[in-house]
Amino acid sequence: MDTEQQSQTKSEFEREPVPKSALLGFKSFIGMYAGEHCAGTELMLGPLFVAAGVSAFDLIIGLLLGNALAVLSWMFMCAPIATRSRLTLYYQLEKICGRKLVILYNLANGVMFCFLAGAMVTVSATALGVWFRFKMPGLNDLYPNSVGWVVAVAVAGGLIAIVAAYGYQTVAKFANIAAPWMVLVFLVFGFVGLRQFIEATGTEIGSLSDVWHLAKTQIWKGGPPQEGQVKFTFWHVTFFAWFCNMAMHIGMSDLSVFRFARKSWYGVASGAGMYVGHFMAWISASILYAYQLHLNPADTDVLPGPLAYRAAGLVGLLCVIIAGWTTANPTIYRAGLAFQALSPKSSRFKVTLITGAIATIAGMFPAIAMKLLGFVALYGLVLMPMGAVIFVDFWLIRKFGMQSYYAELSGKTFNWAAGLAWFVTLAIAWVLVKFAGVQIFFVSLPGWFVAAILYIVLSKFYQKKLRPDAVQ
């Protein structure tokens, strides 16, 4: 996207529909999605699939299907609303839910962003371990396990936080320059890892079927997961790929992005991000980890720094640092913005620094990065119900004889129908995970329907009194 124009239009159209003159072409969205979804965390997620005992068929076909479902969710759930209302997520939510509920949503969003940024700091810190050779966390470590690790995360996270507070825009510019290079370094990881497997196993490659045989028997062998990991099947991979960005498509975060799209089918541009970042990059990173296990099955540590260094030397390490840094930077900044909504008069600089400090402390605990598959699923789940509320409010609620944008019409600052739909859905999801044995990767789908039905039923009781001047 023409980012200068983007930032200008963002500030201009925060509380009004984007006008025709500010709409953007299809190519803008392709570039933006391809860059956004090739992040530092891909270096954790790929290996974690292998640690979860995934097989070649389940991984490749599951990712193809899951990513296709994600693209369709952007195309048919998020973009059609975005191109009709042309409002930011926050303004649309405010009209439906009221200002106070949006603040609560911001808080939840900010907390999740903080932990996600923490995982990105963790990724960057693993690169420092290659240079300074301190003890790094293992796959099942929940707490920091060495002074060196704590210092490395503190240095990496501290620098990221300070830079985000002082020069967010500068790092964002650098991130745009680094993006094409980073995508290709991920591709190199895959090529190098594949060759290393061919050499290590003495496989003769004469056709694609030989490559597939190698993939099935040596790289993604299936079987039991590593100790402490959940076994991933085809359905796990599919649902994970579909829902890892649930907050953005079904959760409607990307209303703010697609409000600039001329047509709703531009949602297909998300495919560039999915099949570059969540297909190629995950597969490449997983090959590196599978090769590590092939060399030493007892070495189960998922450490992007050493993995990248083995494959691509200094450039690999640089990729790990830059991938973690450039993606943690906007995450910390956005978390800061979300928190600042709680106290608008507080200084942006201080809020970003404090947010960065929280993310850095979170990054010291390897539990978040090592359990990233579950955390990402949780991230989508927490924000998903509000996406269901927006969907119902936009398409369905008038068909049931009720009003859209109820908070705006009634002057309420906290729409309890939307709030309860959110809280009760999360409570039901928690019960399903905790007591009914449903894994977190699978609760979001029924959860969406629960949230949608709850919002309709609760609104029926709640929407009694509108502001008289607002009723048409």
Next chain:
Amino acid sequence: MRSILQIISLLSLIALTLPSVLFLAGRLELDMVKWIMILATIVWFVTASLWMWKDNGEGQQETG
């Protein structure tokens, strides 16, 4: 000048990737691949910064 920088940038990305393809085909040693990648990375960041810096404003977002 801008066009020349863009061509050099593009070539540096090709130089970043091509050695790994040759390594995959068994035509190049990994150490050589790593050295070429370092050079290509330096060329990319120097030349791309010269023409991309002014074009860019706000940037990326996190994902999972």
